Amino acid sequence: MTEENPALLRVAVLGANGRMGAEAVKAVEAAPDMELVAALGRGDSLERVTEAGAQFLVDLTVPESTEANVRFAVEHGIHAVVGTTGWDAARLSALKDLLAGHPGTGVLIAPNFALGSVLASAFAAKASKYFESVEIIELHHPDKVDAPSGTAVRTAQLIAAERAAAQVAPSPDATTSELAGARGCDVDGVRVHSVRLRGLVAHQEVLLGGPGEQLTFRHDSYDRASFMPGVLLGVRQVAAHPGLTVGLDGYLDLGL
Numbered sequence: 001m002t003e004e005n006p007a008l009l010r011v012a013v014l015g016a017n018g019r020m021g022a023e024a025v026k027a028v029e030a031a032p033d034m035e036l037v038a039a040l041g042r043g044d045s046l047e048r049v050t051e052a053g054a055q056f057l058v059d060l061t062v063p064e065s066t067e068a069n070v071r072f073a074v075e076h077g078i079h080a081v082v083g084t085t086g087w088d089a090a091r092l093s094a095l096k097d098l099l100a101g102h103p104g105t106g107v108l109i110a111p112n113f114a115l116g117s118v119l120a121s122a123f124a125a126k127a128s129k130y131f132e133s134v135e136i137i138e139l140h141h142p143d144k145v146d147a148p149s150g151t152a153v154r155t156a157q158l159i160a161a162e163r164a165a166a167q168v169a170p171s172p173d174a175t176t177s178e179l180a181g182a183r184g185c186d187v188d189g190v191r192v193h194s195v196r197l198r199g200l201v202a203h204q205e206v207l208l209g210g211p212g213e214q215l216t217f218r219h220d221s222y223d224r225a226s227f228m229p230g231v232l233l234g235v236r237q238v239a240a241h242p243g244l245t246v247g248l249d250g251y252l253d254l255g256l
Helices: 019-030 047-051 065-076 089-100 115-128 152-167 224-240
Strands: 009-013 033-041 058-061 079-080 106-110 133-140 185-187 190-196 201-212 212-220 244-248
Touching: 009 019, 009 047, 009 106, 009 224, 009 244, 019 224, 033 047, 047 106, 047 152, 058 224, 065 079, 065 089, 065 106, 079 224, 089 106, 106 224, 115 152, 115 201, 115 212, 133 152, 152 185, 152 190, 152 201, 201 244
Parallel strands: 009 033, 009 058, 058 079, 079 106, 106 244, 133 190
Antiparallel strands: 133 201, 185 190, 201 212
16 A cells, blocks of 8 residues: 555455455556555455545455445445445345435446456347347356356346347247256346356357357456456546446447
8 A cells, every 4th residue: 555645546445355356456556546545355344444535445345245335335425336246126226225315426336347348248239139039158267156147147138128129029949848947047038048167267158140140249358357447447437427337338438
């Protein structure tokens, strides 16, 4: 950590002992416009965040604690950048209600911080309305605790919204007999398949099919360092976007 400089963005990282959190600590420390003022691990008091004078909180913890962490940040006027999964519709609704009482505070909840992944999902969603069929395959390391990934769920939701707006029929599927799980899970009408395999980090394919052709959008993260440009972008942009933003694409000028 550096000596206090009022020109720097004062950042606290939660989950600093985890794989993503450790990368975030290094990224913030290396950023010329930021100062790491607190790095909290499991069991550390959130009061350290306010005692350190943090303006921004990066939450890379676990689903069981992320809601309380973000609530603490909002109630103390601290902008939050969140990469932790577990934010279902009920939690997001409660967060929106909380933010309504703190109109100057911004929260970004990003299922994925890899810019290439965010772009691939956005492009696939736009393309999906021109194809009869669409399915998603997400591939991750076997230590990942949730399936499907938050990125895959977000991608499926974006695709479903685009196809619904364009009044595209559901993907054709004549399956009448299957072993449980053979066709993956259904996210808003989009089939998502999860692979867990040693040697992988984070990967996703969106398969689009039409008569006589297939279009594939694939993104690969080979190292968690790939997520850090998106984390830093989130910290730099969140104050300019008060309220709740879901998805890093909300901060990108995609021209779509």
